[in-house]
Amino acid sequence: MSEGAIDIRLESGESKGRYVYQAPEGEAEMTFTKVGASRLIIDHTGVPDVFRGQGIGLKLVQRAVEDARVAGKIIIPLCPFAAAQFRRHPEWADVLGQQGGKPQ
Incomplete structure (x- = not known):
């Protein structure tokens, strides 16, 4: 993978979605749940070992x-x-929400 931009696809349903990076070696994803019209809860980031150290998780x-x-x-x-x-x-910080009433 080069240092340039990578192609990350957004898949979004009514209440859940994910950001996906696909390559011949595998697929990395970050899943989220929609809370109302204005909030997203990022609940999981999965990056296969083949992509580790390449900044894929950060880019998601x-x-x-x-x-x-x-x-x-x-x-x-x-x-x-x-x-x-x-x-x-x-x-x-401008997009960071709160969890349980406490700032992250």
């Missing part, structure tokens, strides 16, 4: 952040990986 979260900004939505990162990425990227 980045895509969700970009899409949330455009749509005026808030993200609640319940997935430990996504939550860690939000802690590492304070510039994403």
Whole structure:
């Protein structure tokens, strides 16, 4: 994989969705649940070992952040990986929601 942009596809249903990166070697995904019209809960990020160390997981979260900004939505990162990425990227605070009434 080159350092350039990668193709991440959004699959979105009525109440759930996922961001997907596909390559001949496999598929990485980040799943989410929709809460009302303005919130997404990131609940799982799965990156096969073949993609580890290539930043694929980060790019999945980045895509969700970009899409949330455009749509005026808030993200609640319940997935430990996504939550860690939000802690590492304070510039994403504008789309960060709360879990259980406490700031992330």
